[in-house]
Amino acid sequence: MESGHTSNELHLEKRDVVDLELNRVHSAHLINNVVHDFSWKNLNVKVKDRKTMKPLSILTDSNGFVEAGEMIAIMGPSGSGKTTLLNALAHREAAAGATTNGDIMANGQQMSLKKIRQLSSYVEQEDALIGSLTVRETMMFAAGLGLSSKISKRDRQVRIDDLIASFGLQDQAHTIVGTPIKKGLSGGQKKRLGVASRLVTDPKILFLDEPTSGLDSTLSFEVMNFIRTIAKRNKLIVVASIHQPSSSTFKLFDKLCLLSKGKMCYFGPLPEAHGYFQSIGYPMPPETNPAEFYLDLINTDLAKAGDEVFERIGQITQAWSENSQNQRLIEEIDIISRRVEDTDRDLSKFKVEMPAPWVVPMVLLQRSWIKSYRDIVTYGIRVIMYLGLAILMGTVFLRLKSNQEYIQPFINSIFFGSAFISFMAVAYVPAFLEDRATFAKERANGLVGPFAFVISNFIIGLPFLFLISALFSLVTYFLSNFRMNGNAFFMYTMWLFLDLLAAESLVVLVSAIFPVFVVSLAVTAFANGLWMCVDGFLVPMNILNPFWKYVFHYIDYQSYVFQGMMVNQFKASTYTCDSTGSGYHCSYPSDLNSEGKIDGKDVLSAFSISPGKENEWIGIMLAIIAVYRVFGYVVFHFKKN
Structure with a gap:
């Protein structure tokens, strides 16, 4: 018997209680039986061997058949091909640079990427839940992204309520998922919510990648039992990769697909696996967890070259390929594929009503709005940081005063404000990467496209960035004693807003290309450092190296912000020179030197800045922001993960 696990009797008693509760739930609004079976034949996945550069098979001649209402467990040791098979079945990239060949069918008909996305949902090992949303909000937004706009608000709500009840989350309906700062759901509840949020879109096939990872045996049983009950009642096909489940969790599955080194070791009903392995000379000892026995039998993790385990696995895979049970499986798949003409099995007539094109961006906007004001990590910390x-x-x-000795501090202040407010936009990287990860998973399920994501992300940032700019201006402008003019104050705020908007757009582009926190942070910081060097403050334009001037200065958004803020301060200001016994000592040549003053326009001339070009600079800033966002969209369009 396995140690530390709850007894099967207690598990079964708990299952009975759960089933009784679930039977009280109205489920007419859940999944209709459209897909009668799901199968695959001669499925092969190959990658290029890094050493020999020749094709290397990581999944070989895999066959399988699952009927509606069944749950199948894909099992095997690490590196056996579990996730490879699951991804191949879901028409995802099976592995980096992999090529996939073989037949993947539902009701005996070949499945395209578009059709499999219409019929299925994929729940990844790492959930795509947004921590600042409640359980009900998570379900509501999932329904908004995946359900037809024709479904009434009442029917949508009934479906959400049914699933929340079916997965035992009624008491947590208004509890947030949980953030690093604020605790929310438990691990098991998050797993259940992740599955429920996928089921709300009415899939016929559910792919689960390690649904019990990170859970103890009790929670693993709880999660899989909820899924099993839903699958049985609604004729849902569940295909799950799973690693070393407890005996009670293992027995919840109807079929077992056992892999080792990418080759099939067994496929068939779970109860028959014991007899099959006994028939080929590997009887299971009494009082043994079957899952552990099968995995130990084909595990090569600790094996060394020449160990008998490799010979044993070779015998097991060879035995299965020649076994009559495998041949019957292939024949059964062939028979099913010849029944395509049956009207009730023709999936070409099955159409999925999707939300209207304008609905998805609106749902994303509403969801992002809640996250933005509720999750302090998104904008709250940045507001505090900028303050x-x-x-x-x-x-x-x-x-600062109007004496000439304060001219340089004014210029330094302008540079500091414009450069560092954009440099600190790197704080947006972790929040955007979280949004990007959510988008990637929803896109893989066919729910969200790159255009809707980029547009909603841009719009939701506008009010928060303006708020940051306004608060920053209110504090710095009057403390530093910039030009006391209402129009000048609003222009100062506008330049900071455009600066922040351009900096955040740069973060979006860089994070789209490099979706790794450290890399994205480093590249964004480097880019902002480059813009600081060539914006015209550290080295004036008239002596800036031509390479940096013509290659980078004119595409540097910080340079236009610096010039705009310089003009805003100096175009209508005058400064007094130092008085000496023989006259005046002025640090900048000016027509007003004879009067002991310096015209602010002459300060601008020293930096090769010409007043009157503010509208042109604003247009260039808007163009730079647009280019960053468009390039970000292009990256998302062509980059699939």
Whole structure:
């Protein structure tokens, strides 16, 4: 018997209680029986061997057949091809650079990527749940992304309520999923919610990648039992990769697909596996967890070259390929494929009503809005960070005066405000990568496209970035004593807003290309460092190296912000020179030097900045922002993960 596991009797007693509760739930609004069976034949996946550069098979001649209402467990040791097979069946990239060949069918008909997305949902090992949403909100937004706009609000709500009840989440309906800062659901509840949020879109086939990972035996049983009950009642096909389940969880499955080194070791009804392995000379000892026995039999993790385990696995895979049970499986798949003409099995007539094109961006906007104000990591921390930066800047450059000795501090303050507010936009990287991961998983299920994601992401950021710019301006502008003019204040705020918008757009583009936190952070920081170097402050334009000037300066959004803010401060300002015994000492040549003053326009001339081009600079800033966002969309369009 396995140690540390709850007894089967207790599990079965718990299952009875759960089933009684589920029977009270009205499920007419759940899944209709459209797919009668799901099968695959001679499925092969090959990659290029890194050493020899020749094709290497990582999945060989896999066959399988599952009927509606059945759950199949794909099992095997690490590296056996479980996830490869699952991804291949779901028409996902089986492995990096892999080529997949073979037949994948539902009701005996070949499945295209479009059709499999219409018929199925895929629940990944790492859930795509948004931590700041409640259980009900998660279900509501999942329904909004996947259900037809023709379904009434009442029917949609009934479906959501049914699934929440079916998965035992009634008491947690208004509980948030959980963030690093605020605790929410338990691990088992998150797993159940992840599956429920996929079922709300009415899939006929459910793919589960390691649905019990990170859960103890009790929670694993609980999650799989809920799924099993839903599958049986609604004739749902469940295909799950699973690693070393407890005996009670293992017995919930109807069929077993056993793999080792990408080759089939067994496929068939779970109860018959014991007799099959006994027939080929591998009887299972009494009081043994069957799952552990099968995995130990074909596990090569600790084996060394020449060990008998490799010979044993070779015998097992060879025995299965020659076994009559395998031949009957292939014949059964062939028979099913010849029944395509049956009207009730013709999936070409099955059409899935999707939401209207304008609905998905609206759902994403609403979801992002809730996340933005509720999750402090998204914008809350950035607001606090920028306020701290504003107080720092305002108190360092405190109450600057109109004497010439304050001209350079004014310029330094302008550079600091424009450069560092954009540099600190790197704080948006983790929040965007979380959104990107959610998008990638929803896109793989055919729910969200790159255009809707990019548009909603851009729009939702506008009010928060403007709020940050306004708060920053309110603190720094008056503390530093910039030009006291209402129009000048609003122009200062506008330049900061465009600066932040361009910086965040850069984050989106870089994170789209490099979806790894450290890499994205480093590249974004490097880019902003480059823009700081060539924006015209550290090295004035008239002496800037031509390479940096003509290659980078004119596409540097920070340069236009710096110029715009310089004009905003100096175009209508004058500064007094130092008085000496013989006259005046002025640090900038100006027509007003004889009067002991410096015209602010002459300060601009020293930096090769010409007033009157503000509208042109605003247009260029908007173009840069648009280019970043369009390039981000292009990356998402062509990059599938």
